[in-house]
Amino acid sequence: KQEVTQIPAALSVPEGENLVLNCSFTDSAIYNLQWFRQDPGKGLTSLLLIQSSQREQTSGRLNASLDKSSGRSTLYIAASQPGDSATYLCAVCSGYSTLTFGKGTMLLVSP
Amino acid sequence: KAGVTQTPRYLIKTRGQQVTLSCSPISGHRSVSWYQQTPGQGLQFLFEYFSETQRNKGNFPGRFSGRQFSNSRSEMNVSTLELGDSALYLCASSFAVSTDTQYFGPGTRLTVL
Numbered sequence: 001k002q003e004v005t006q007i008p009a010a011l012s013v014p015e016g017e018n019l020v021l022n023c024s025f026t027d028s029a030i031y032n033l034q035w036f037r038q039d040p041g042k043g044l045t046s047l048l049l050i051q052s053s054q055r056e057q058t059s060g061r062l063n064a065s066l067d068k069s070s071g072r073s074t075l076y077i078a079a080s081q082p083g084d085s086a087t088y089l090c091a092v093c094s095g096y097s098t099l100t101f102g103k104g105t106m107l108l109v110s111p
Numbered sequence: 112k113a114g115v116t117q118t119p120r121y122l123i124k125t126r127g128q129q130v131t132l133s134c135s136p137i138s139g140h141r142s143v144s145w146y147q148q149t150p151g152q153g154l155q156f157l158f159e160y161f162s163e164t165q166r167n168k169g170n171f172p173g174r175f176s177g178r179q180f181s182n183s184r185s186e187m188n189v190s191t192l193e194l195g196d197s198a199l200y201l202c203a204s205s206f207a208v209s210t211d212t213q214y215f216g217p218g219t220r221l222t223v224l
Contacts, residue, residue, distance in 0.1 A: 034213060043115075043201055044215040089154070091213075096167040097142045097205050099213060101154040 002027045002094050006102035013080055014110055021075040021105045023090030028068050035064050035075050036089040044089065080109045113138065115204050115216035123222045129190040132219045136183050136204030143185040145177060148199040160185055197223045
């Protein structure tokens with residue numbers, strides 16, 4: 001059974017810092033890994049999708065890496081802003097469009 | 112183009128009642144998945160539908176059921192509601208290939224009293 005773990009559970013940084021969120025999964029037989037952002041009480045916004053054959057994906061200030069063999073992914077956020085404050089969720093797809101989620105990292109960026 | 116829509120956005124029910132939630136996927140998407148989000152358990156997979164067929168099901172009791180219509184719209188039903196069913200129910204859609212990005216709706220907040 002696939003299990004996804006995210007570390008840290010919460011993170012507080014001052015504006016402008018670069019930061020890294022970590023995600024690990026137990027079964028390397030995945031189709032892809034997706035990072036989401038969730039604002040309080042809202043749905044999920046897709047940030048980045050990394051296919052199992054890829055090593056990294058970039059979008060603006062975000063960069064996600066994937067090491068399938070070791071079961072790890074990182075989300076790098078450059079020059080953090082208060083608007084980046086949210087919960088970041090990592091999810092892996094092991095088939096049939098079914099996602100297994102981590103518990104998330106709650107990020108607070110203070111001005 | 113329009114995103115995933117879910118109705119209603121908020122629901123309050125009492126124990127023992129039943130509830131039906133609706134999800135309209137992005138136009139052209141044929142796969143619809145449902146997830147339950149609670150503070151304690153996080154996001155858990157309920158079921159996934161493609162072309163009106165359930166392809167995958169999570170570890171939830173039979174009180175949770177769903178269906179998909181020919182236009183890809185989906186509904187989920189929870190019968191005999193329990194207090195523990197209070198949660199945010201999220202729907203996601205994709206083109207159906209497992210390599211596709213999943214797009215989520217805003218969710219339905221269900222409160223069971």
